[in-house]
Amino acid sequence: MTAFVRSGTPTSSQMRLPDNVDTVEKCLTWCLEQMWDLYGNSDFYPVANADPVKRVQKNAFKAANGSNTKLFSIYLTVDPNFGRDGSTKEWLATQEIGTATASNNYNS
Secondary structure, three states: OOOEOOOOOOOOOOOOOOOOOOOOOHHHHHHHHHHHHHHHOOOOOOOOOOOOOOOOOEHHHHOOOOEEEEEEEEEOEOOOOOOOOOOOOHHHHHHOOOOOOOOOOHHH
16 A cells, blocks of 8 residues: 655655645546556456456547547455445545555655
């Protein structure tokens, strides 16, 4: 797991959310880039008896309007009891993929 802090000095198992990450889009991209870096080579089996896919996938392309665009696909496992009590937030029911820690390159 790579945890992050919003301020202060991160521990060896944490990343500090950079000050210039100031929008939802930047935060999402920062997190997805870390996930791809950590688990982009990890296999996942979304369908029984089928070939595996990469757990985190990233594609870069030029969109029809000419903008550089990234497309991420990620498989996250949710607690099997999610939704039964009606009050658990979906992001709190998401399980950790592994114990990897991101590079310090994400702290700036």
